[in-house]
Amino acid sequence: MSDFDYDLFVIGGGSGGVRAARVAAGEAGAKVALAEEDRYGGTCVIRGCVPKKLMVFASEYAGVVEDAQSYGWDLKQGPFDWSSFRGRLNAELDRLEQVYRNLLKGSNVDTFDARASVSGAHEVTLSSGEVKTAKHILVATGGHPVRPDIPNAHLGIVSDDIFHLEALPKSLLIIGGGYIACEFAGIMNGLGVQVTQYYRGAQILRGFDDEARGLVAEQMRERGVNLHVGTNIVEMAPAGADHSMSGAGTGSDAAMGAPVQERLVAQTAGSTEQGPIWVKSTNGSEQVFDTVLFATGRDPNSRDMGLEQVGVKLGRRGQIEVDQYSQTGVPSIYAIGDVTDRVNLTPVAIREGMAFVETVFHGNPTPVDHALIPSAIFTQPEMGTIGLSEEEARDREPVEIYCTSFRPMQTAFAGHPDRVLMKLIVSKASRKVLGCHIVAPGAGEMIQLAGVAIKMGATKEDFDRTVAVHPTMSEEMVTMRAPVRTA
Structure with a gap:
């Protein structure tokens, strides 16, 4: 009989953690538990890849009528119903979360809807007060969007919040030039929102091929995104008497937009709960926007988990330091996915989870292959x-x-x-x-x-x-x- 409650305790119910738990329990016959403090499915399923891609699909229909007319179809542009779409989106996310729960249940994985922290090399403490022991612990807690350290940053939203908007804003300022910022710029522009984007660097999508990202930037502007590079936010505050402006997105900047976007703008409505936000930028402009979205990076979810206290090393941004087998400096503790900040992609986290099981439960040391990832x-x-x-x-x-x-x-x-x-x-x-x-x-x-x-x-x-x-x-x-x- 084992000296531990479990052979494996997984912290985090995202794609990587769920796959590792399922395979360890189902194929290797291990006794496995998993704890998740939020919704099962993690960033990808609940607040990332899946809802974002569905929003991409929705936004691309904006140009269908105009294109169809060029091909001889007599179609008319109708309004976009955010409320209806959001209802269907939430129903789909609920369905997918239940799929994840059912997969774990079908693999005989014990699940705990609780926050878990590491209280020893072989010990996990749940927010309910329960303490569980495990021969191996796998941390797969993912990451979270961060806000810049500036006054009134709380007035803005982050990518997680996009899916919970009660109504679409008329105007949106996006701060950032990475893929999340650029993806949401396209989405919201397609849904009829007047989108302005600030990025402090010389060109968006840093790290990608220069020629390719240059064309993306050119096409984003062509489609109506008011993109400013070499520009950052200096100040932000609630719009009011001290920052008198005639309205959101005034001036020639706000007038930019493809014809289909111009027609859709009038069909969207709403603002943030805080009300319009006054923004001053490094290029000297002052504008008022209904909503400000910060897409300025993500940090690993590793803080306040007891990891450093048991000897696990964290990097400057909180990433868990692991070797090629996803093992930390504490031999019984492993980590996979975005919390390690290696290659932050869902399929990579899944591959890392599979390699972990192969290494630990099948006795076949399998390094993770991070080369040539499409x-x-x-x-x-x-x-x-x-x-x-x-x-x-x-x-x-x-x-x-x-x-x-x-x-x-x-x-x-x-x-x-x-x-x-x-x-x-x-x-x-x-x-x-x-x-x-x-x-x-x-x-x-x-x-x-x-x-x-x-x-x-x-x-x-x-x-x-x-x-x-x-x-x-x-x-x-x-x-x-x-x-x-x-x-």
């Missing part, structure tokens, strides 16, 4: 990427750049100026494709399949030997014969 950001247009950017690659070795940008058939026929980009980074020495970057509708779907070839080590000549599927955007990936430049 990913997509659901900006409008989407970007799909795998491997090295042009900038990263040319700093490592001589490379050839194959790239094309063009107007796709579907939107060109409708008279839109939208452009897409297909780009391959190729090693001169090995001829392997070191990176692939796609900016286009459906880029996420395309990069998944390109990722298989690149993960297998495909060369440029392997791409060249592949017959094109015509007429498609993606055929350009196998028809680019001459490099546009070398580096």
